[in-house]
Amino acid sequence: MRIELKINGRRFTPEVAPQETLLTVLRREGFYSVKHGCDTGECGACTVLINGKPTTTCNLLAMQVAGAAVETVEGLEESGELHPLQERFAQTAAVQCGFCTPAMIMAAKALLDENPTPTEAEVRRALSSTICRCTGYKQPVEAVLRAAADLRGESAGAGAEPQPEGVTPAEGTGAGGGAPSHDPAAVLTRTPLKVVGKSVRKVDNNKLVTGRPAFTDDIEHRGMLHARLLLSPHAHALIKRIDASKARALPGVHAVLTHQDIPRVSFTTAGQTWPEPSPYDTRSLDNKVRFVGDRVAAVAAETPEIAEEALRLIEVEYELLPAIFDPEEALKPGAPIIHDEPDCTGIGGYDATKNIAAEIHAQVGNVEQGLAEADIVIQRTYKVPQVQQTPIETHICITRLDENNRLEVRTSTQVPFHVRRIIAPVLGLRPSQIRVIKPRIGGGFGVKQEILIEDIAGHLTLKTRRPVKLELTREEEFRASRSRHPQILRMRTGVKRDGTLTAHEMVVVANTGGYGSHALTVQSNTGSKAMALYNCPNIRFDCKTAYTNLPPAGAFRGYGGPQGFFAVECHLDEVANAVGMDPLAFRLKNCLKTGDIHPLAAALGEGREGFEQRIESCGLPECAEFGKTEIKWDDMHVPSGLTKRRGLGVAFAMHGTAIPGVDMGAASIKMNDDGSFNLLVGATDLGTGSDTIMAQLAAEVLGIKPEEVLVYSSDTDMTPFDTGAYASSTTYISGGAVVRAAEDVAGQIQAVAGAMLDVPADDLELRDGRVYANDGSSVTLSEVALRSLHQHDQHQIAAIASKMSYDSPPPFAATFADVEVDVETGEVQVKKLVMSVDAGRIVNPALALGQIEGGMTQALGYAVSEEMVYDEKGLMVNPNFRDYRVFLADEMPEIVAHLVETADPFGPYGVKAVAEIPMDGVAPAVANAIYAATGVRMYEIPLTPERVWKALHQKE
Amino acid sequence: MFLRMQAFERPTDLAEALRLLARPGYRPLGGGTAAVGPVDAETAGLVDLSGLGLQYSRMEHDGLVLGAMMTLGDLLGLPELLLIGGGVLGKAVERTGPPTLLNRATMGGSLVGGAPDLATALLALGAQVTLARLDAAGQVVCEMSDLERYEAEPATLIESVRIPVKPVLTGYERVARTPRDLPAVAVVAAMEQDGQFVQNVRIAAYGLAPAPIRLKAAEEELEDAAPIEAVIQRAAEAAAAMVTPPADLRGSSEYRRHLARVLTRRAVEAAAGRMGRM
């Protein structure tokens, strides 16, 4: 039926079917700003205004609003001018991945149309309909308040990017404690920096605030089929018989694949450097299912509805096998074996016959001896839950055969080069027959470091020779993607009465679920990060990672760190208490300092041998000082109410910067006629702003504005190799490659300019888009480019460079929490969180603070509300945002993010990583604050009302 | 995602709507926030109620009457809302979701589609629901607690909700994992003041049974009593004693029983705390 809609003031008369949602119709009409993140009105990404009011459109039929006026973000731009809301979002890190941005802008527009002078609380309420998994909401709220002022005509200097507060620049050494082996002042003052260190506008923000088609789904191919997966309803079963004939016979179905239809090739879904340190235990489709949600079959059909209908027609007969969910049970002799198939291989203690996906042992000194020397030994067990990354854009990919019969895979991935290499043998192709294109990504947080759908879409395209789109629904994303490894952590620590650690031991049993992707490396990170932050002569880390029949774990921002730090930081709080020391003073006494040797780096590599690391910069004392003041630490014993008790808690953290000796990034730069540059990087910006960081680094070297650098990332046909966006490596590794390539290009420019100005190339300086000689004479970059391309000794000024590093300079952080506990109900209200991070030199403060704010918010969910919950048959019971609680804009505590700049000799301009460390400290800081408030220790997260009540109750 | 849906109807009179709803697989549609989205292989036709003129609100002598298609957002905008139970209804509506939801979710759809805070508040306030039916009986007026009985009947519609407007004192308490989460338990207490005493006590709770219930044992302890500490404590104990709560991810049975006690006490204390001196 034809309906009429007024969209952004223009009349449309689309033909719609009765069951079609407005979301489907708007996207079909080309309004790609309206995003799809769920189907139940819960994520808010599909918000538009209907007759002026914000409404979700995934749970609204187009027929319901026939005749209505619809407004989308596409309608806001007026003759090329951004609306103040768009402009204010674009200026800061209010936009990270940008997937939620159009929805937030529209919700804010409706608010400002009605209420030009909103309070912060009103803005938060308006934005509460949109889940943003990236930002922590702070910068979006500020953007709306600034735009409101602009619209009232009150702001001065609306043009410039606001420079956020919250960075303490390095002073001289900038590092606490001992002596570094280099001169930090020299690192920081090597050259006066023009672009690095400034909160420049993100290079990709304009396209995101205007909702232009940038994401995987924002493209149409003629004849594209819609794929769906049949997921296992059983936790552990053999497929006795599978019959897809009825499904194949359904009109509109083009292919149905079961394990009988494709070759059996073992691989790992973990997108890691070759040879991957994760077991090859997965097949595209198998005759055995190992968790509720495991893949059974795949369908490609003309519409999503036909595909769904076809799934229901596939007949499967299962032979149920005993299922096991508890990792400790799984490791016992006689437990059902999850990978009993012969074609599984693995390394790192892998032993499928015992359900061991990975096993790790690392020791320095002698823990038994250390325990014997201790005055006090404290032994406790901690438990951390399975939680999910939940990027608002779920896994999605579109495959097709191009004109050369090569398989083009357009996919939302963090690891395009690993995707190409890993799926090639699975599909029976050579990597060169595959081209992987990574468009804009709507968040990843690790779950897109995993190859979960590209193989299936590839199989379907090869079978049908048609373009195929495969997108996980929100429910499937919960049931069938990846998650953070749940762990049981046993801590044993010996301490002298003066607070000196004599022994420190962690024994972990981790649960990797049905498949072992990242099973070894996540767990080794638990030890190498959390057990290495404090100096102790005797340290032991032992870990077994068990296969069970839960949905698999994998990579999730923090990568083993959050688990480990919850245990260590709660435990050491208790240890400090036992020796009568202030927990902050205790930490500062024992933590690593500049000049120390990382105690575990050599003993614990990521699936390979490790490399010794010397700590060249550590800003923990400064971080602690900032947080202490901000949270009013010295008032921690203020009396609180009888039923509502207040308390403060602290936790430290340390992370890594890239995997030493493993991560590699490359960049190529080419100069254009007008003096602009194309920068091609394999690095993938998942919303972190790394494209902008790359542009800033290149611009700094080349003496130009970041806008003059056209960043393209990434496409396996076009851009040089990069291991991908993980392990907090992008700025350090890929950025290092960019700086090297830019330096090479700068040299070539100097050579040409030197000939033009008739001076030695070495005497020339690149600055403000020109090349200057000592005498003040200069040529523009465009003149240099034109000469080199068209006039004399013609050649392309261009360079390509790579970077790998054996050093992984750790960032550090101190987190403080102020909480209120209702001792009758167990409800915990986090009032304020403060996190101060030493991430080395900061290239773009707004982006770095955005990373910290967003990370703190995810970590807050880990601390108090997020948890994947299962029934006794292994079925996840909360696979939606109503029951799986991610924090919304109007639920947030006050959050304060802060940066302490130190100078590290290894990274470009002294950078270290910032993206993962914010995940580590919140849960233990909150748990320690609960102790301060109530005298009760919490050994398990999330700190739900019931869990806290039970702990309080037991004490009574 | 509707797999089998053939028809979308927007009737303009109630009788026609009811006739359409008598067809197999036809369902009423309010705002659609709950009905549209999930995979649905049953619905054959949807009957959009937005053409029936049920978007009204009307103040009558003893109550506020809300048409079934009134949105929760419009409800929040009504000045009369403050007259009802000290604003408790507004607070419960606010808890029902973000603005995008309130702009579309309707009164009728919310009573069926699951809006626990709202349903609990309406139960405590003594709201009555008017149902329209195709069969000879025609319209019926029922209590909130009887609604479930009629929902199963084909060709039955919620037409309106009547909320008594009288000076009641209320208290509203809830416990949830985060402020915007559905509650593990929510308790709304409403009562009228008679000197030092309270009467017409109604205490409703969510999370203690599959649907919102009244805590009658607690009400009885308070009825015609002075709400002093010992009485309130007895009422709270009675609330806990009368329930066998279900367990789910928001709380075990044991914990919910404990919350029944604590939140009943707090809700009643809050209501009693609003008593004027006489």
Ligand SMILES: Cc1cc2nc3c(=O)[nH]c(=O)nc-3n(C[C@H](O)[C@H](O)[C@H](O)COP(=O)(O)OP(=O)(O)OC[C@H]3O[C@@H](n4cnc5c(N)ncnc54)[C@H](O)[C@@H]3O)c2cc1C
């Ligand atoms: C993002 C989101 C967040 C939510 N959060 C919360 C929350 O925090 N707390 C909470 O309490 N609830 C929450 N909900 C649930 C919400 O309360 C319901 O979705 C909403 O109230 C349903 O109203 P509706 O008019 O859209 O109903 P519809 O979706 O139109 O209908 C729901 C059901 O009621 C039937 N129906 C509709 N109108 C009538 C009528 N007049 N007579 C008889 N039957 C009728 C329909 O056939 C259908 O079965 C949330 C929902 C969403 C989408």
Ligand code: FES
């Ligand atoms: S709310 Fe519509 S896509 Fe999630």
Ligand code: FES
């Ligand atoms: S920027 Fe909000 S979800 Fe990524």
